[in-house]
Amino acid sequence: MKWAKQRLAGYRSRHSDSKNIWFYIWRDKWLYLMLAPVITYYIVFKYVPMYGLIIAFKDYNVFKGISGSKWIGILNFKQVFQTDLFWLSIKNTLMLNLFTLAVNFPLTILAALMLNEVRCPLFRRVSQSFLYLPHFMSWVVVAGIATNLFAQTDGSVNQMIKHLGFNAVPFLNNNGWWVFTYVICNVWKEIGWGTIIYLAAITGIDESLYEAAYIDGADKVQRILYITLPMIRSVIIVMLILSISKMMSIGLDAPLLLGNTKVINVSEVISTYIYRLGIVKAEYSLSTVIGLFQSAVNIFILILADRFAKMIGEEGIL
Amino acid sequence: MKKVRRFLAGGLVFAMAVSLIGCKSTGEVSKNADTKGTAASEASEAAGGKEEFKTTYGSKKFDDVTITVEVFDRSNAPEGSTVIDNRWTKYINQEMNKVGITVKFVAVPRADEVNKAQLMMASGTGPDIMICYTSSIVEGFYKDGGTYDLSPYVDGEDQAKNLKEYIGKDCMDLGRNQQGELWAIPARRSTTASTNLFIRKDWLDELGLQAPTTKEEMYHVLQEFKKYKPDSFAASFWVCTKASDIAGVMATSFLKNVKDEKAYAIEADSATSLIYMDPGFGEYFKWMNQLYNEGLIDPEYYVDTTENALKEDFVNGKVGCFESNVNYNVDSLRGSLLKVLQSTDPKADVISIPPIKNDNDGEIYNKNYPINGAYLFIPQSAKNVEAAVTYLDWLATKEGGFTIFHGFEGEHFKYDDSGVPCVIDAGFNTKDKDWTRHDLFLIGNQGYYKTADEFALATSKECPGYENYVLDNFKNASVGIIRHDPTFTAPTSTEKNTEISVIREEYFVKLVTCQPDKFDDTLQEFKDKLKKAGYDQIIKERTDYYDGVFAGK
């Protein structure tokens, strides 16, 4: 019997699960201490209000409160899912987000690389400071400028096009072209700001790697392809995962302000749908339902993207 | 998979655990359905003559009561004062203290005030008197049990006498539902003039034309305008865009049902109802389609969702005939556009003309605002409704609203020969009083005036050099047979607003921009889609409501 106990004790001591949890908390006490305020913050401000999600299953009356409102199960969900407009807005949200991502993502990285290659410090500083100006302009102003610029009859862009002998392009009144204009405006607005993270990452690359490559005879393009890009690979992947996992969400300002009634079939997205819901009466239950739907789809996409990242050897974010 | 499961499970368990705690501990607005019951029973007691609320100013001395009142903050308070603490709030308290009431003001930023109002209602942090422009939202609060029924405070013979006299029965009833309960006190408009039809007088003169009075004349004039100024837009009429869902005064001249007040009330709440119910409105769009395809209006009119395009075209002299808000051409609040235009083109002249004669019976019908403006309501969180209504009653008196709005005689205004208060020094008034007067004077839109003529006269004095324009504008907006916009919103319309708004936005622009031979099909498609979305139900509810209203007349 004794030897069995000894073997059991030995087995237990080799496997960390058998060690006391307090052992680990004491060993990493500083780390847990650092986490304490953060966890408190999340509990108080994010998890406590989460009971509000239950509004999706109730006929929410702001005056009866959440507990006092009637439970109606999935009726709200049925109502939303049976609306054609809802599915149209999902389709448009996905389409606009995919196109924007496909154009914006590589261009941002490219811009960061280009900026990095600039030798002259003054040019670099100045251009970096100017490139991120569009990020600070509100969509109200941007949309106003865009509608003037891209007008078919006398917008500046079309005037140039007509000069070159082509027909005026319906940037804002044709479904396909409107998507193009939308993507262009988004790229213009965010590209400068987006380079900041990549530049921060590139700054951290060890100089000696470049020196070694230069000695080995690598030219500039090869240095970028074989050193810069791989070294910031994890940042790129993380940014990509984060962007993809927002596929189901979209801002309100851009589609609302750039869109018009002619292109309504491509400009109606989830955010404008929720906005319409709220115009004549606050529809908290329905907007919570839509929010839940968005969250569920986004998390699903996130898990897929994370899996994929792990498959290609990256860490992912989960 | 294990990690993913951990992640999801972790989140969910956490959420559930915490939410259970959260459910208990957060103090939401307590179930106030009971309070409404109390108010109702109080009311029946009052009706029984036991303890009626005394809401006429001066009829009761309160026992040191404090009420809170909403006031819009437009970020325009002069140095040394804020929107909740200035000379006028002090004056108000001075007067209200005489009956034992202290008035505290709660600032709400003018931008996004609907959002803020809804949150305040949901959390019980709203002031005792709140204001909102959208009737469906306010009535919705009442239906959900969040506001007081004000009829026990207002309907009695001795109650709120000043208030009732100023607002008038017709206007007050617009805040009542079919059971006679008063869910809001509607502010009265000083004038219901809403729209003007404007035209470039100098172009008419140079072409030797008269101002058009019929549809055919208008069409002829527009064609001449286009030939005369090919780079400009001959016309800019209201076509249903993203920004607006109502018909303009040009459209009114096409309507077939406008001669019947009840039929008009049923169909005229929105452009959507009109297209569904009135064949004349379809005719209007056919006409617009013709204008569009002949190049008489801006081919990209739908792109602009603000009113900036019209302003720009006006000021650059690029539009010949258009309709817009009343007094648009000279109103300083719109930018004194005519003055700006004349600074670059001194010969230019833009005047308003009376609405076009109706195509069916030759009468002039003038589309006007409803007689009410904003809606004032009192949330259940208010502790002393009697005092709040007394305050509103005081606002209707001369010491109250008149003084707040016009100021003190000799300091801000003097009476002219007809007894109309006229501004002495506009600059002084602006800094001293005007920046907040509209927001303090809650019970009347546009100010304290006895009649619309008084309003027009006073307003004309605020546009030096263009007084006659102002008077003409208001005259033209009131000439002929007046039709007020209906205020009733059918419940189904609120419910289905999301889908219907998309259908209407899509099809109105199609109606105007499609090829002429496709017009009839498109119109039919439009109506079919509306029918499928349940529009018949909306019409039925409207018909029932107005049957009731007109039966009582």
Place this chain on the structure above:
Amino acid sequence: MKNMSVSKKRTINWGTVINYLLLTILVVICFYPFLNVVAYSFSSNRAVLSGTVTFFPIEMQLDAYKEIVHRGQIWTAMRVTVLVTLLGTAIGLILTIFAAYALSKDKLKGRKWISGMILFTMYFNGGIIPTFLVIKNLGMYDQLTSLYIPSAVNVFNFIVMRTFFREIPKSLEEAAYLDGATDVQILFKIVLPLSMPIIATIGLFYAVYYWNDYFNALIYIQSPEKYTLQLRLRSLLFAGELGAAGNEGLGQQVMAEALKMACIVVGTVPILAVYPWLQKYFVKGVMLGSVKG
């Protein structure tokens, strides 16, 4: 500067020329609309209304700015916003660094659970009303704390920072452990000095967020003297706007158009000045003499 030691020759090759050219075009495209807004803000009402301003102000006047400057409330609001931005950025950075550092360590027990719990909140939130009620019950309604505490840690920022921290070679930390360093010392003496670029970046992200925040101020603040700059500016724009369903009417002359533009300039320029100042942190930490490979 990057790679300076590598290219000692001063050859101007086509790649460099095209690079500079493309970047210049991009810079101009990004800069022009802003220049346009600034030009409008200095132009006369007439010029603004007619939409003819391009690079330079037409009929230059300072009225729009005078209007803003004379509103004493703008300065109060500016002070409030600066205070909230500084506090919010400081708190946000500190908490984010703590969380990212602690959760970047493989050895931490429960790391995946805690990270998951944080990430979860990026997707699911209870909505405006429940959050509002929590804040109200904590006594933070109409207090400035409601502006910088509820947004303290941003999940996106946390994830990015954690990724950067994990990039630091483990060998450095192991060497420090061997020398008897605690987790805290490693954080302050190794990790932070090597992470200045990302700390500057995340700091900038927080600062911009707090500076631009409008919605939180709208719903949590009631006293006029606690309004933030964005809230003030937005209300100022509406001073010239008219109410729904027709004429609310105001008795004052407001140069609405140029004023709108001036508001945008005043609301944006201060925070724009932050980035150039931060650029000096965009140099990598000193790695000389550290462990190689």
